[in-house]
Amino acid sequence: MKSIRVLHITPSVRMLGARQSLLTLVKELAGTKYEPYVLVPRKGPLTEELDKRRIKWIELFLPPWRKGRSWLTLPSRVAQLRSLILEKHIDLIHCNEIYPNPHAVVASSNEPLGKEFFGVLVNKRRVGRPQIPIVTHNRLSVTPRMIKNYLLSEATRLIAVSEAASQDFAHCPWFAEKVRVVYNGVDFQEFEAAKTRRSMVRQRLGYNEDELVVASIGLLMPRKRPAFILEAARRILERVPQARFLFVGDTSPGHSGYRKELKSLAQKLGIEDKVQFLSFQDHIAEIFAAVDLNLLLSNNEGFGRVVIEAAALQVPTIGSNVGGIKEIIIDGQTGFLIGGERANEDSVFWKSMDDFVEKAVFLLQSPQERLRMGQAAYEHGRRNFSSESYRQGVMAVFDEAIEEFRQTAPPW
Numbered sequence: 001m002k003s004i005r006v007l008h009i010t011p012s013v014r015m016l017g018a019r020q021s022l023l024t025l026v027k028e029l030a031g032t033k034y035e036p037y038v039l040v041p042r043k044g045p046l047t048e049e050l051d052k053r054r055i056k057w058i059e060l061f062l063p064p065w066r067k068g069r070s071w072l073t074l075p076s077r078v079a080q081l082r083s084l085i086l087e088k089h090i091d092l093i094h095c096n097e098i099y100p101n102p103h104a105v106v107a108s109s110n111e112p113l114g115k116e117f118f119g120v121l122v123n124k125r126r127v128g129r130p131q132i133p134i135v136t137h138n139r140l141s142v143t144p145r146m147i148k149n150y151l152l153s154e155a156t157r158l159i160a161v162s163e164a165a166s167q168d169f170a171h172c173p174w175f176a177e178k179v180r181v182v183y184n185g186v187d188f189q190e191f192e193a194a195k196t197r198r199s200m201v202r203q204r205l206g207y208n209e210d211e212l213v214v215a216s217i218g219l220l221m222p223r224k225r226p227a228f229i230l231e232a233a234r235r236i237l238e239r240v241p242q243a244r245f246l247f248v249g250d251t252s253p254g255h256s257g258y259r260k261e262l263k264s265l266a267q268k269l270g271i272e273d274k275v276q277f278l279s280f281q282d283h284i285a286e287i288f289a290a291v292d293l294n295l296l297l298s299n300n301e302g303f304g305r306v307v308i309e310a311a312a313l314q315v316p317t318i319g320s321n322v323g324g325i326k327e328i329i330i331d332g333q334t335g336f337l338i339g340g341e342r343a344n345e346d347s348v349f350w351k352s353m354d355d356f357v358e359k360a361v362f363l364l365q366s367p368q369e370r371l372r373m374g375q376a377a378y379e380h381g382r383r384n385f386s387s388e389s390y391r392q393g394v395m396a397v398f399d400e401a402i403e404e405f406r407q408t409a410p411p412w
Contacts (some may be wrong), residue, residue, distance in 0.1 A: 001191070002367070006029070007038075008022060011062065011096075011100055011156060017306070018139050021184045029395070034395065038058065039058050039060055065099065078113060082108070093135070095134065097136075102149075102151040104134050105151045108134065127151065135159060136157075140165075158178050159182050162181065165303070186387055191312030194216055198287055206292055212243050213246075214245050216246070224298050226247060226296040229247075230275065231353065243274070248284075263277065284309065288312070288315060291310065293317075296317075304323070307329060314378045315377070316377050317377070318363075320336075328384075328385065
């Protein structure tokens with residue numbers, strides 16, 4: 001049987017959650033009827049991981065769609081993308097995030113690339129219908145304006161990473177037709193293997209065996225509420241002096257001085273010697289192996305992959321009751337949800353400080369309860385968020401998109 005060639009387009013090679021999910025997916029697709037090719041903007045950590053797994057990748061930088069500085073180079077790069085689609089006989093395009101969706105839509109159209117291109121760019125002209133199916137992942141919240149600007153209505157199918165993420169499209173007339181929910185998956189074997197290195201990693205990070213590591217892992221940005229964690233840490237340390245707080249991740253664009261602000265806050269609170277900041281780590285499974293309690297207190301989160309990564313190492317999570325987080329934590333069983341129905345509002349969320357401190361202290365002082373919740377989180381994650389279930393869910397959407405095209409569109 002002829003394989004179906006899929007071009008997976010990613011706008012970045014940094015191994016953050018979206019690329020971790022992509023790597024998990026293409027590993028799982030290799031050897032199935034779907035043959036993966038990954039289009040990357042440059043070489044980097046992702047291509048190194050793809051090489052290890054013998055996954056084919058192609059380098060082509062696609063300038064940002066909505067930046068004026070890109071307009072001179074966009075037509076030629078989109079033309080290159082069109083040529084590549086034809087040359088490699090690509091049967092389906094998968095945009096790993098929404099940002100390359102307009103590039104894929106225009107490149108896979110049979111419309112000429114000329115002055116009309118700029119009409120599409122500024123939403124003054126509709127592009128011709130794509131000639132191969134496009135499946136695009138929506139991993140973060142999107143606004144109606146973003147749906148329009150990134151031509152998301154032109155995708156054949158949109159994969160939302162949670163029911164909450166799917167609701168951003170609920171007002172669209174094509175919502176039921178196009179939007180499908182597929183939860184992200186984690187390679188549990190990779191994380192389970194890291195567990196054997198717990199003592200070594202903790203020693204490398206400077207933690208004694210009797211210390212309890214509380215971690216917040218991800219981009220260092222206000223949305224993740226690290227200042228809230230630091231304020232709570234001061235109170236937690238009064239009752240659990242062996243607690244240690246670990247932040248892993250780089251600052252997001254636009255927040256370059258944020259790490260310095262947080263370090264100053266820790267110093268002001270008198271807890272700087274109990275707090276550690278690490279830059280982004282390529283081997284995040286090892287970091288989770290050193291952790292006793294995971295935190296994800298964002299004010300908005302499409303999914304919350306770190307909850308499942310922690311669960312793969314039997315570490316429970318305290319999370320905010322928002323977005324995809326509340327779909328993957330079973331409150332009181334696999335972790336705790338805090339903040340109530342308005343947990344997305346920072347002013348309201350800060351009022352849950354007492355509740356958070358009590359729950360964190362409870363888990364840190366109760367090793368048996370922490371173990372019980374961690375085991376429950378592991379079992380829940382294995383059942384619902386494995387790499388196998390992720391592959392099956394995405395393949396079902398690919399199948400659906402291809403079948404629709406077979407019925408409604410002629411081949412190139």
